[in-house]
Amino acid sequence: VSLAWIDGTIVEGPIAIDPADRGLALGDGLFETLCVLGGVALWQGDHLDRMEQAAAELAIPLARAALEAAVAALCARSSGGAEVLRLTLTRGVTARGLAADGAAPHLIATLAPLARVSFFRPLTLAVASIRRNGWAPSSRLKTLSYADNVMAARQAADANADDALCLNTSGHVASTTVANVFAVIGEELVTPAPGQAILPGIMRKAVLALAPAIGLRPVERPVELAEVATAEAVFVTNSLRLAAPVTHLDGRPLGRRRLDHLTGAIAEEIRAQSGRDPRLI
Amino acid sequence: VSLAWIDGTIVEGPIAIDPADRGLALGDGLFETLCVLGGVALWQGDHLDRMEQAAAELAIPLARAALEAAVAALCARSSGGAEVLRLTLTRGVTARGLAADGAAPHLIATLAPLARVSFFRPLTLAVASIRRNGWAPSSRLKTLSYADNVMAARQAADANADDALCLNTSGHVASTTVANVFAVIGEELVTPAPGQAILPGIMRKAVLALAPAIGLRPVERPVELAEVATAEAVFVTNSLRLAAPVTHLDGRPLGRRRLDHLTGAIAEEIRAQSGRDPRLI
Numbered sequence: 363v364s365l366a367w368i369d370g371t372i373v374e375g376p377i378a379i380d381p382a383d384r385g386l387a388l389g390d391g392l393f394e395t396l397c398v399l400g401g402v403a404l405w406q407g408d409h410l411d412r413m414e415q416a417a418a419e420l421a422i423p424l425a426r427a428a429l430e431a432a433v434a435a436l437c438a439r440s441s442g443g444a445e446v447l448r449l450t451l452t453r454g455v456t457a458r459g460l461a462a463d464g465a466a467p468h469l470i471a472t473l474a475p476l477a478r479v480s481f482f483r484p485l486t487l488a489v490a491s492i493r494r495n496g497w498a499p500s501s502r503l504k505t506l507s508y509a510d511n512v513m514a515a516r517q518a519a520d521a522n523a524d525d526a527l528c529l530n531t532s533g534h535v536a537s538t539t540v541a542n543v544f545a546v547i548g549e550e551l552v553t554p555a556p557g558q559a560i561l562p563g564i565m566r567k568a569v570l571a572l573a574p575a576i577g578l579r580p581v582e583r584p585v586e587l588a589e590v591a592t593a594e595a596v597f598v599t600n601s602l603r604l605a606a607p608v609t610h611l612d613g614r615p616l617g618r619r620r621l622d623h624l625t626g627a628i629a630e631e632i633r634a635q636s637g638r639d640p641r642l643i
Numbered sequence: 644v645s646l647a648w649i650d651g652t653i654v655e656g657p658i659a660i661d662p663a664d665r666g667l668a669l670g671d672g673l674f675e676t677l678c679v680l681g682g683v684a685l686w687q688g689d690h691l692d693r694m695e696q697a698a699a700e701l702a703i704p705l706a707r708a709a710l711e712a713a714v715a716a717l718c719a720r721s722s723g724g725a726e727v728l729r730l731t732l733t734r735g736v737t738a739r740g741l742a743a744d745g746a747a748p749h750l751i752a753t754l755a756p757l758a759r760v761s762f763f764r765p766l767t768l769a770v771a772s773i774r775r776n777g778w779a780p781s782s783r784l785k786t787l788s789y790a791d792n793v794m795a796a797r798q799a800a801d802a803n804a805d806d807a808l809c810l811n812t813s814g815h816v817a818s819t820t821v822a823n824v825f826a827v828i829g830e831e832l833v834t835p836a837p838g839q840a841i842l843p844g845i846m847r848k849a850v851l852a853l854a855p856a857i858g859l860r861p862v863e864r865p866v867e868l869a870e871v872a873t874a875e876a877v878f879v880t881n882s883l884r885l886a887a888p889v890t891h892l893d894g895r896p897l898g899r900r901r902l903d904h905l906t907g908a909i910a911e912e913i914r915a916q917s918g919r920d921p922r923l924i
Contacts, residue, residue, distance in 0.1 A: 515742040
């Protein structure tokens with residue numbers, strides 16, 4: 363059911379890869395997940411900017427034109443429904459040694475229908491014992507090294523929650539395994555600041571930009587777990603959930619202040635980009 | 644030049660993989676690196692034990708018989724020289740969602756000649772700003788999520804050192820990006836304890852077991868960076884370096900107490916396993 367684009371070529375089914383490719387061997391690479399609606403990749407420019415900047419930091423060669431070509435090639439084959447487009451960049455094969463440079467990175471893109479649309483869908487969280495490492499680049503870049511997120515998500519599933527809420531190594535709130543976290547406290551929209559071991563999410567940025575228009579003052583700062591537990595509303599953001607209310611944390615109900623203004627503002631923004639209203643999908 | 648074994652089949656060149664395989668997409672899997680001498684995989688039982696235990700912790704199905712078959716198939720094709728055998732386990736393809744279980748994991752093994760033999764070869768270290776996360780399983784399991792190790796190794800290379808010395812998130816010494824660390828202090832052989840964000844290395848275990856026979860008392864405990872800087876000797880261990888003296892840390896010379904007894908004991912152990920003396924390769 364999924365379609366792949368590799369280094370300029372469209373393929374169906376498995377791809378051919380060197381078993382020594384560092385994406386597979388070492389999680390040495392990056393990815394992006396874009397929501398596609400009506401053949402349009404939402405917030406495309408922001409996603410490609412983030413991947414370009416992260417590739418520069420990891421010193422993996424990446425041409426913007428290749429990213430644009432991958433997205434265009436797959437969007438041209440869109441079903442027109444709700445889909446997920448994933449971009450994966452690997453360092454490719456190098457000489458032995460973790461510090462070795464690669465001359466032939468690989469860019470892989472896939473497009474697949476969203477089997478289960480989760481736009482704005484409420485969810486529950488459980489605090490994980492696994493923490494995000496404020497001392498490491500993997501906590502703020504979307505690298506292929508997601509094993510700790512996988513294990514934190516499994517902890518949450520074991521606790522019958524939909525996702526894990528992860529603290530950082532300083533003990534402050536960071537994010538879930540796949541989403542940023544926001545708390546509505548009075549007239550403030552509070553979210554962990556950059557430097558708190560968070561991925562700088564594209565939806566996070568969009569929500570911060572929309573906040574003033576819905577009467578909330580955006581505040582990025584260290585956040586205590588107790589503030590989340592007692593906030594008037596808590597929600598998480600990512601490209602596939604958009605802004606999803608959190609109903610329970612560790613089984614305890616959270617504040618239920620309504621988020622209709624926010625949901626409406628995000629839906630309008632998406633309609634402007636794609637012509638589709640995500641509330642109707 | 645390298646040979647691969649995938650789920651029971653020997654292949655040369657690239658392998659076919661689903662782009663959604665979680666080994667490639669999320670670093671969701673494990674690996675082991677074994678040194679092969681004269682067609683014999685050194686400390687094979689210990690390596691397979693570690694991978695089996697880690698797979699159980701990650702809940703990735705893995706049959707011991709498959710591991711044994713992979714090693715046997717590749718060792719049967721050994722050149723007889725010094726080689727590296729790598730085992731890679733991926734969770735395979737799953738439904739969407741980080742916590743999803745996979746029904747079809749993949750076991751990939753490769754055998755390649757060791758282009759540059761580094762047994763016992765002295766090296767230099769530089770302290771990295773990137774720290775190993777004591778709150779995360781990736782710091783003690785050999786997962787495919789090595790991006791932070793890659794970035795720490797790149798920091799070391801930028802500082803003209805051979806590898807990075809990483810502290811843990813408590814500020815104690817953990818390990819290099821690919822090796823355990825030992826300090827000789829008086830009659831003690833000191834190394835960071837389990838729980839200090841270290842991978843429990845196979846060579847580390849072998850060296851701890853050999854210590855009494857060479858007149859050193861093995862001590863596993865938290866280790867301060869200052870203790871390494873002032874020790875009589877510092878060395879690192881892994882399957883391809885065996886026990887390699889560290890000559891400089893951040894450009895400053897370290898203690899130079901000779902390690903001949905240790906080198907000799909390790910070489911004897913390897914000769915007993917493989918019939919080859921690693922000092923002569």
